[in-house]
Amino acid sequence: MAVPAQVLASPAALEWIERLQAKHGPLLFHQSGGCCDxxxxxxxxxxxFLVGDSDVQLGEIGGAPFYMSRPQFEYWKHTQLTVDVVPGRGGMFSLEGPEGVRFLIRSRMFTEEEQRELEAAGRA
Known part of the structure; x- marks a missing residue:
């Protein structure tokens, strides 16, 4: 069985990632831990943005790696994240900020079977 993805992106988010890549080159996502934005x-x-030993890569969305801090991952490791985009003001330091949209996270809990698959793969 395939290990379930820990991070996904909505079609709208993938369109914005492609636009931002065309404008800025290769991208990276980091899930903010609650400070500032x-x-x-x-x-x-x-x-x-420098990732370090305390960051965990959950996967890639639109070819862009997606990270979060290890302590935050410990809290969210039972959850599949989906990056979406909505109208509004983006994060102060995030590339979509001036574009009139903002990325946000939608989530769902992994099923017990998915959680076992992630644990067996060393991903949870």
């Missing part, structure tokens, strides 16, 4: 997924040009 709340708990929004933040979008940066690759190389402008």
């Amino acid at each position: 709340g708990s929004s997924p933040m979008c940066f040009p690759q190389g402008e």
Whole structure:
């Protein structure tokens, strides 16, 4: 069985990721832990946000790696995240900020079977 994805993106978010990549080059997402811009997924040009040993890569969306801090991952590891986009003001430091949209997270709990698959794969 395939290990369930820990992060996905809606079709609308994938369209915005493609637009932002065309404008800024390769991107990276980091799930904000609540400081400054709340708990929004933040979008940066690759190389402008340094990930470290305390960050966990959940996967990729639209070719862009998606990270969050290990302590936050411990809290959210039972949850599949879906990055979506809605009209509004984006995060102050996130690339979509000036575009009149903002990325946000929608989530659902993994089923017990999915959780076992993630644990067996060393992903939870």
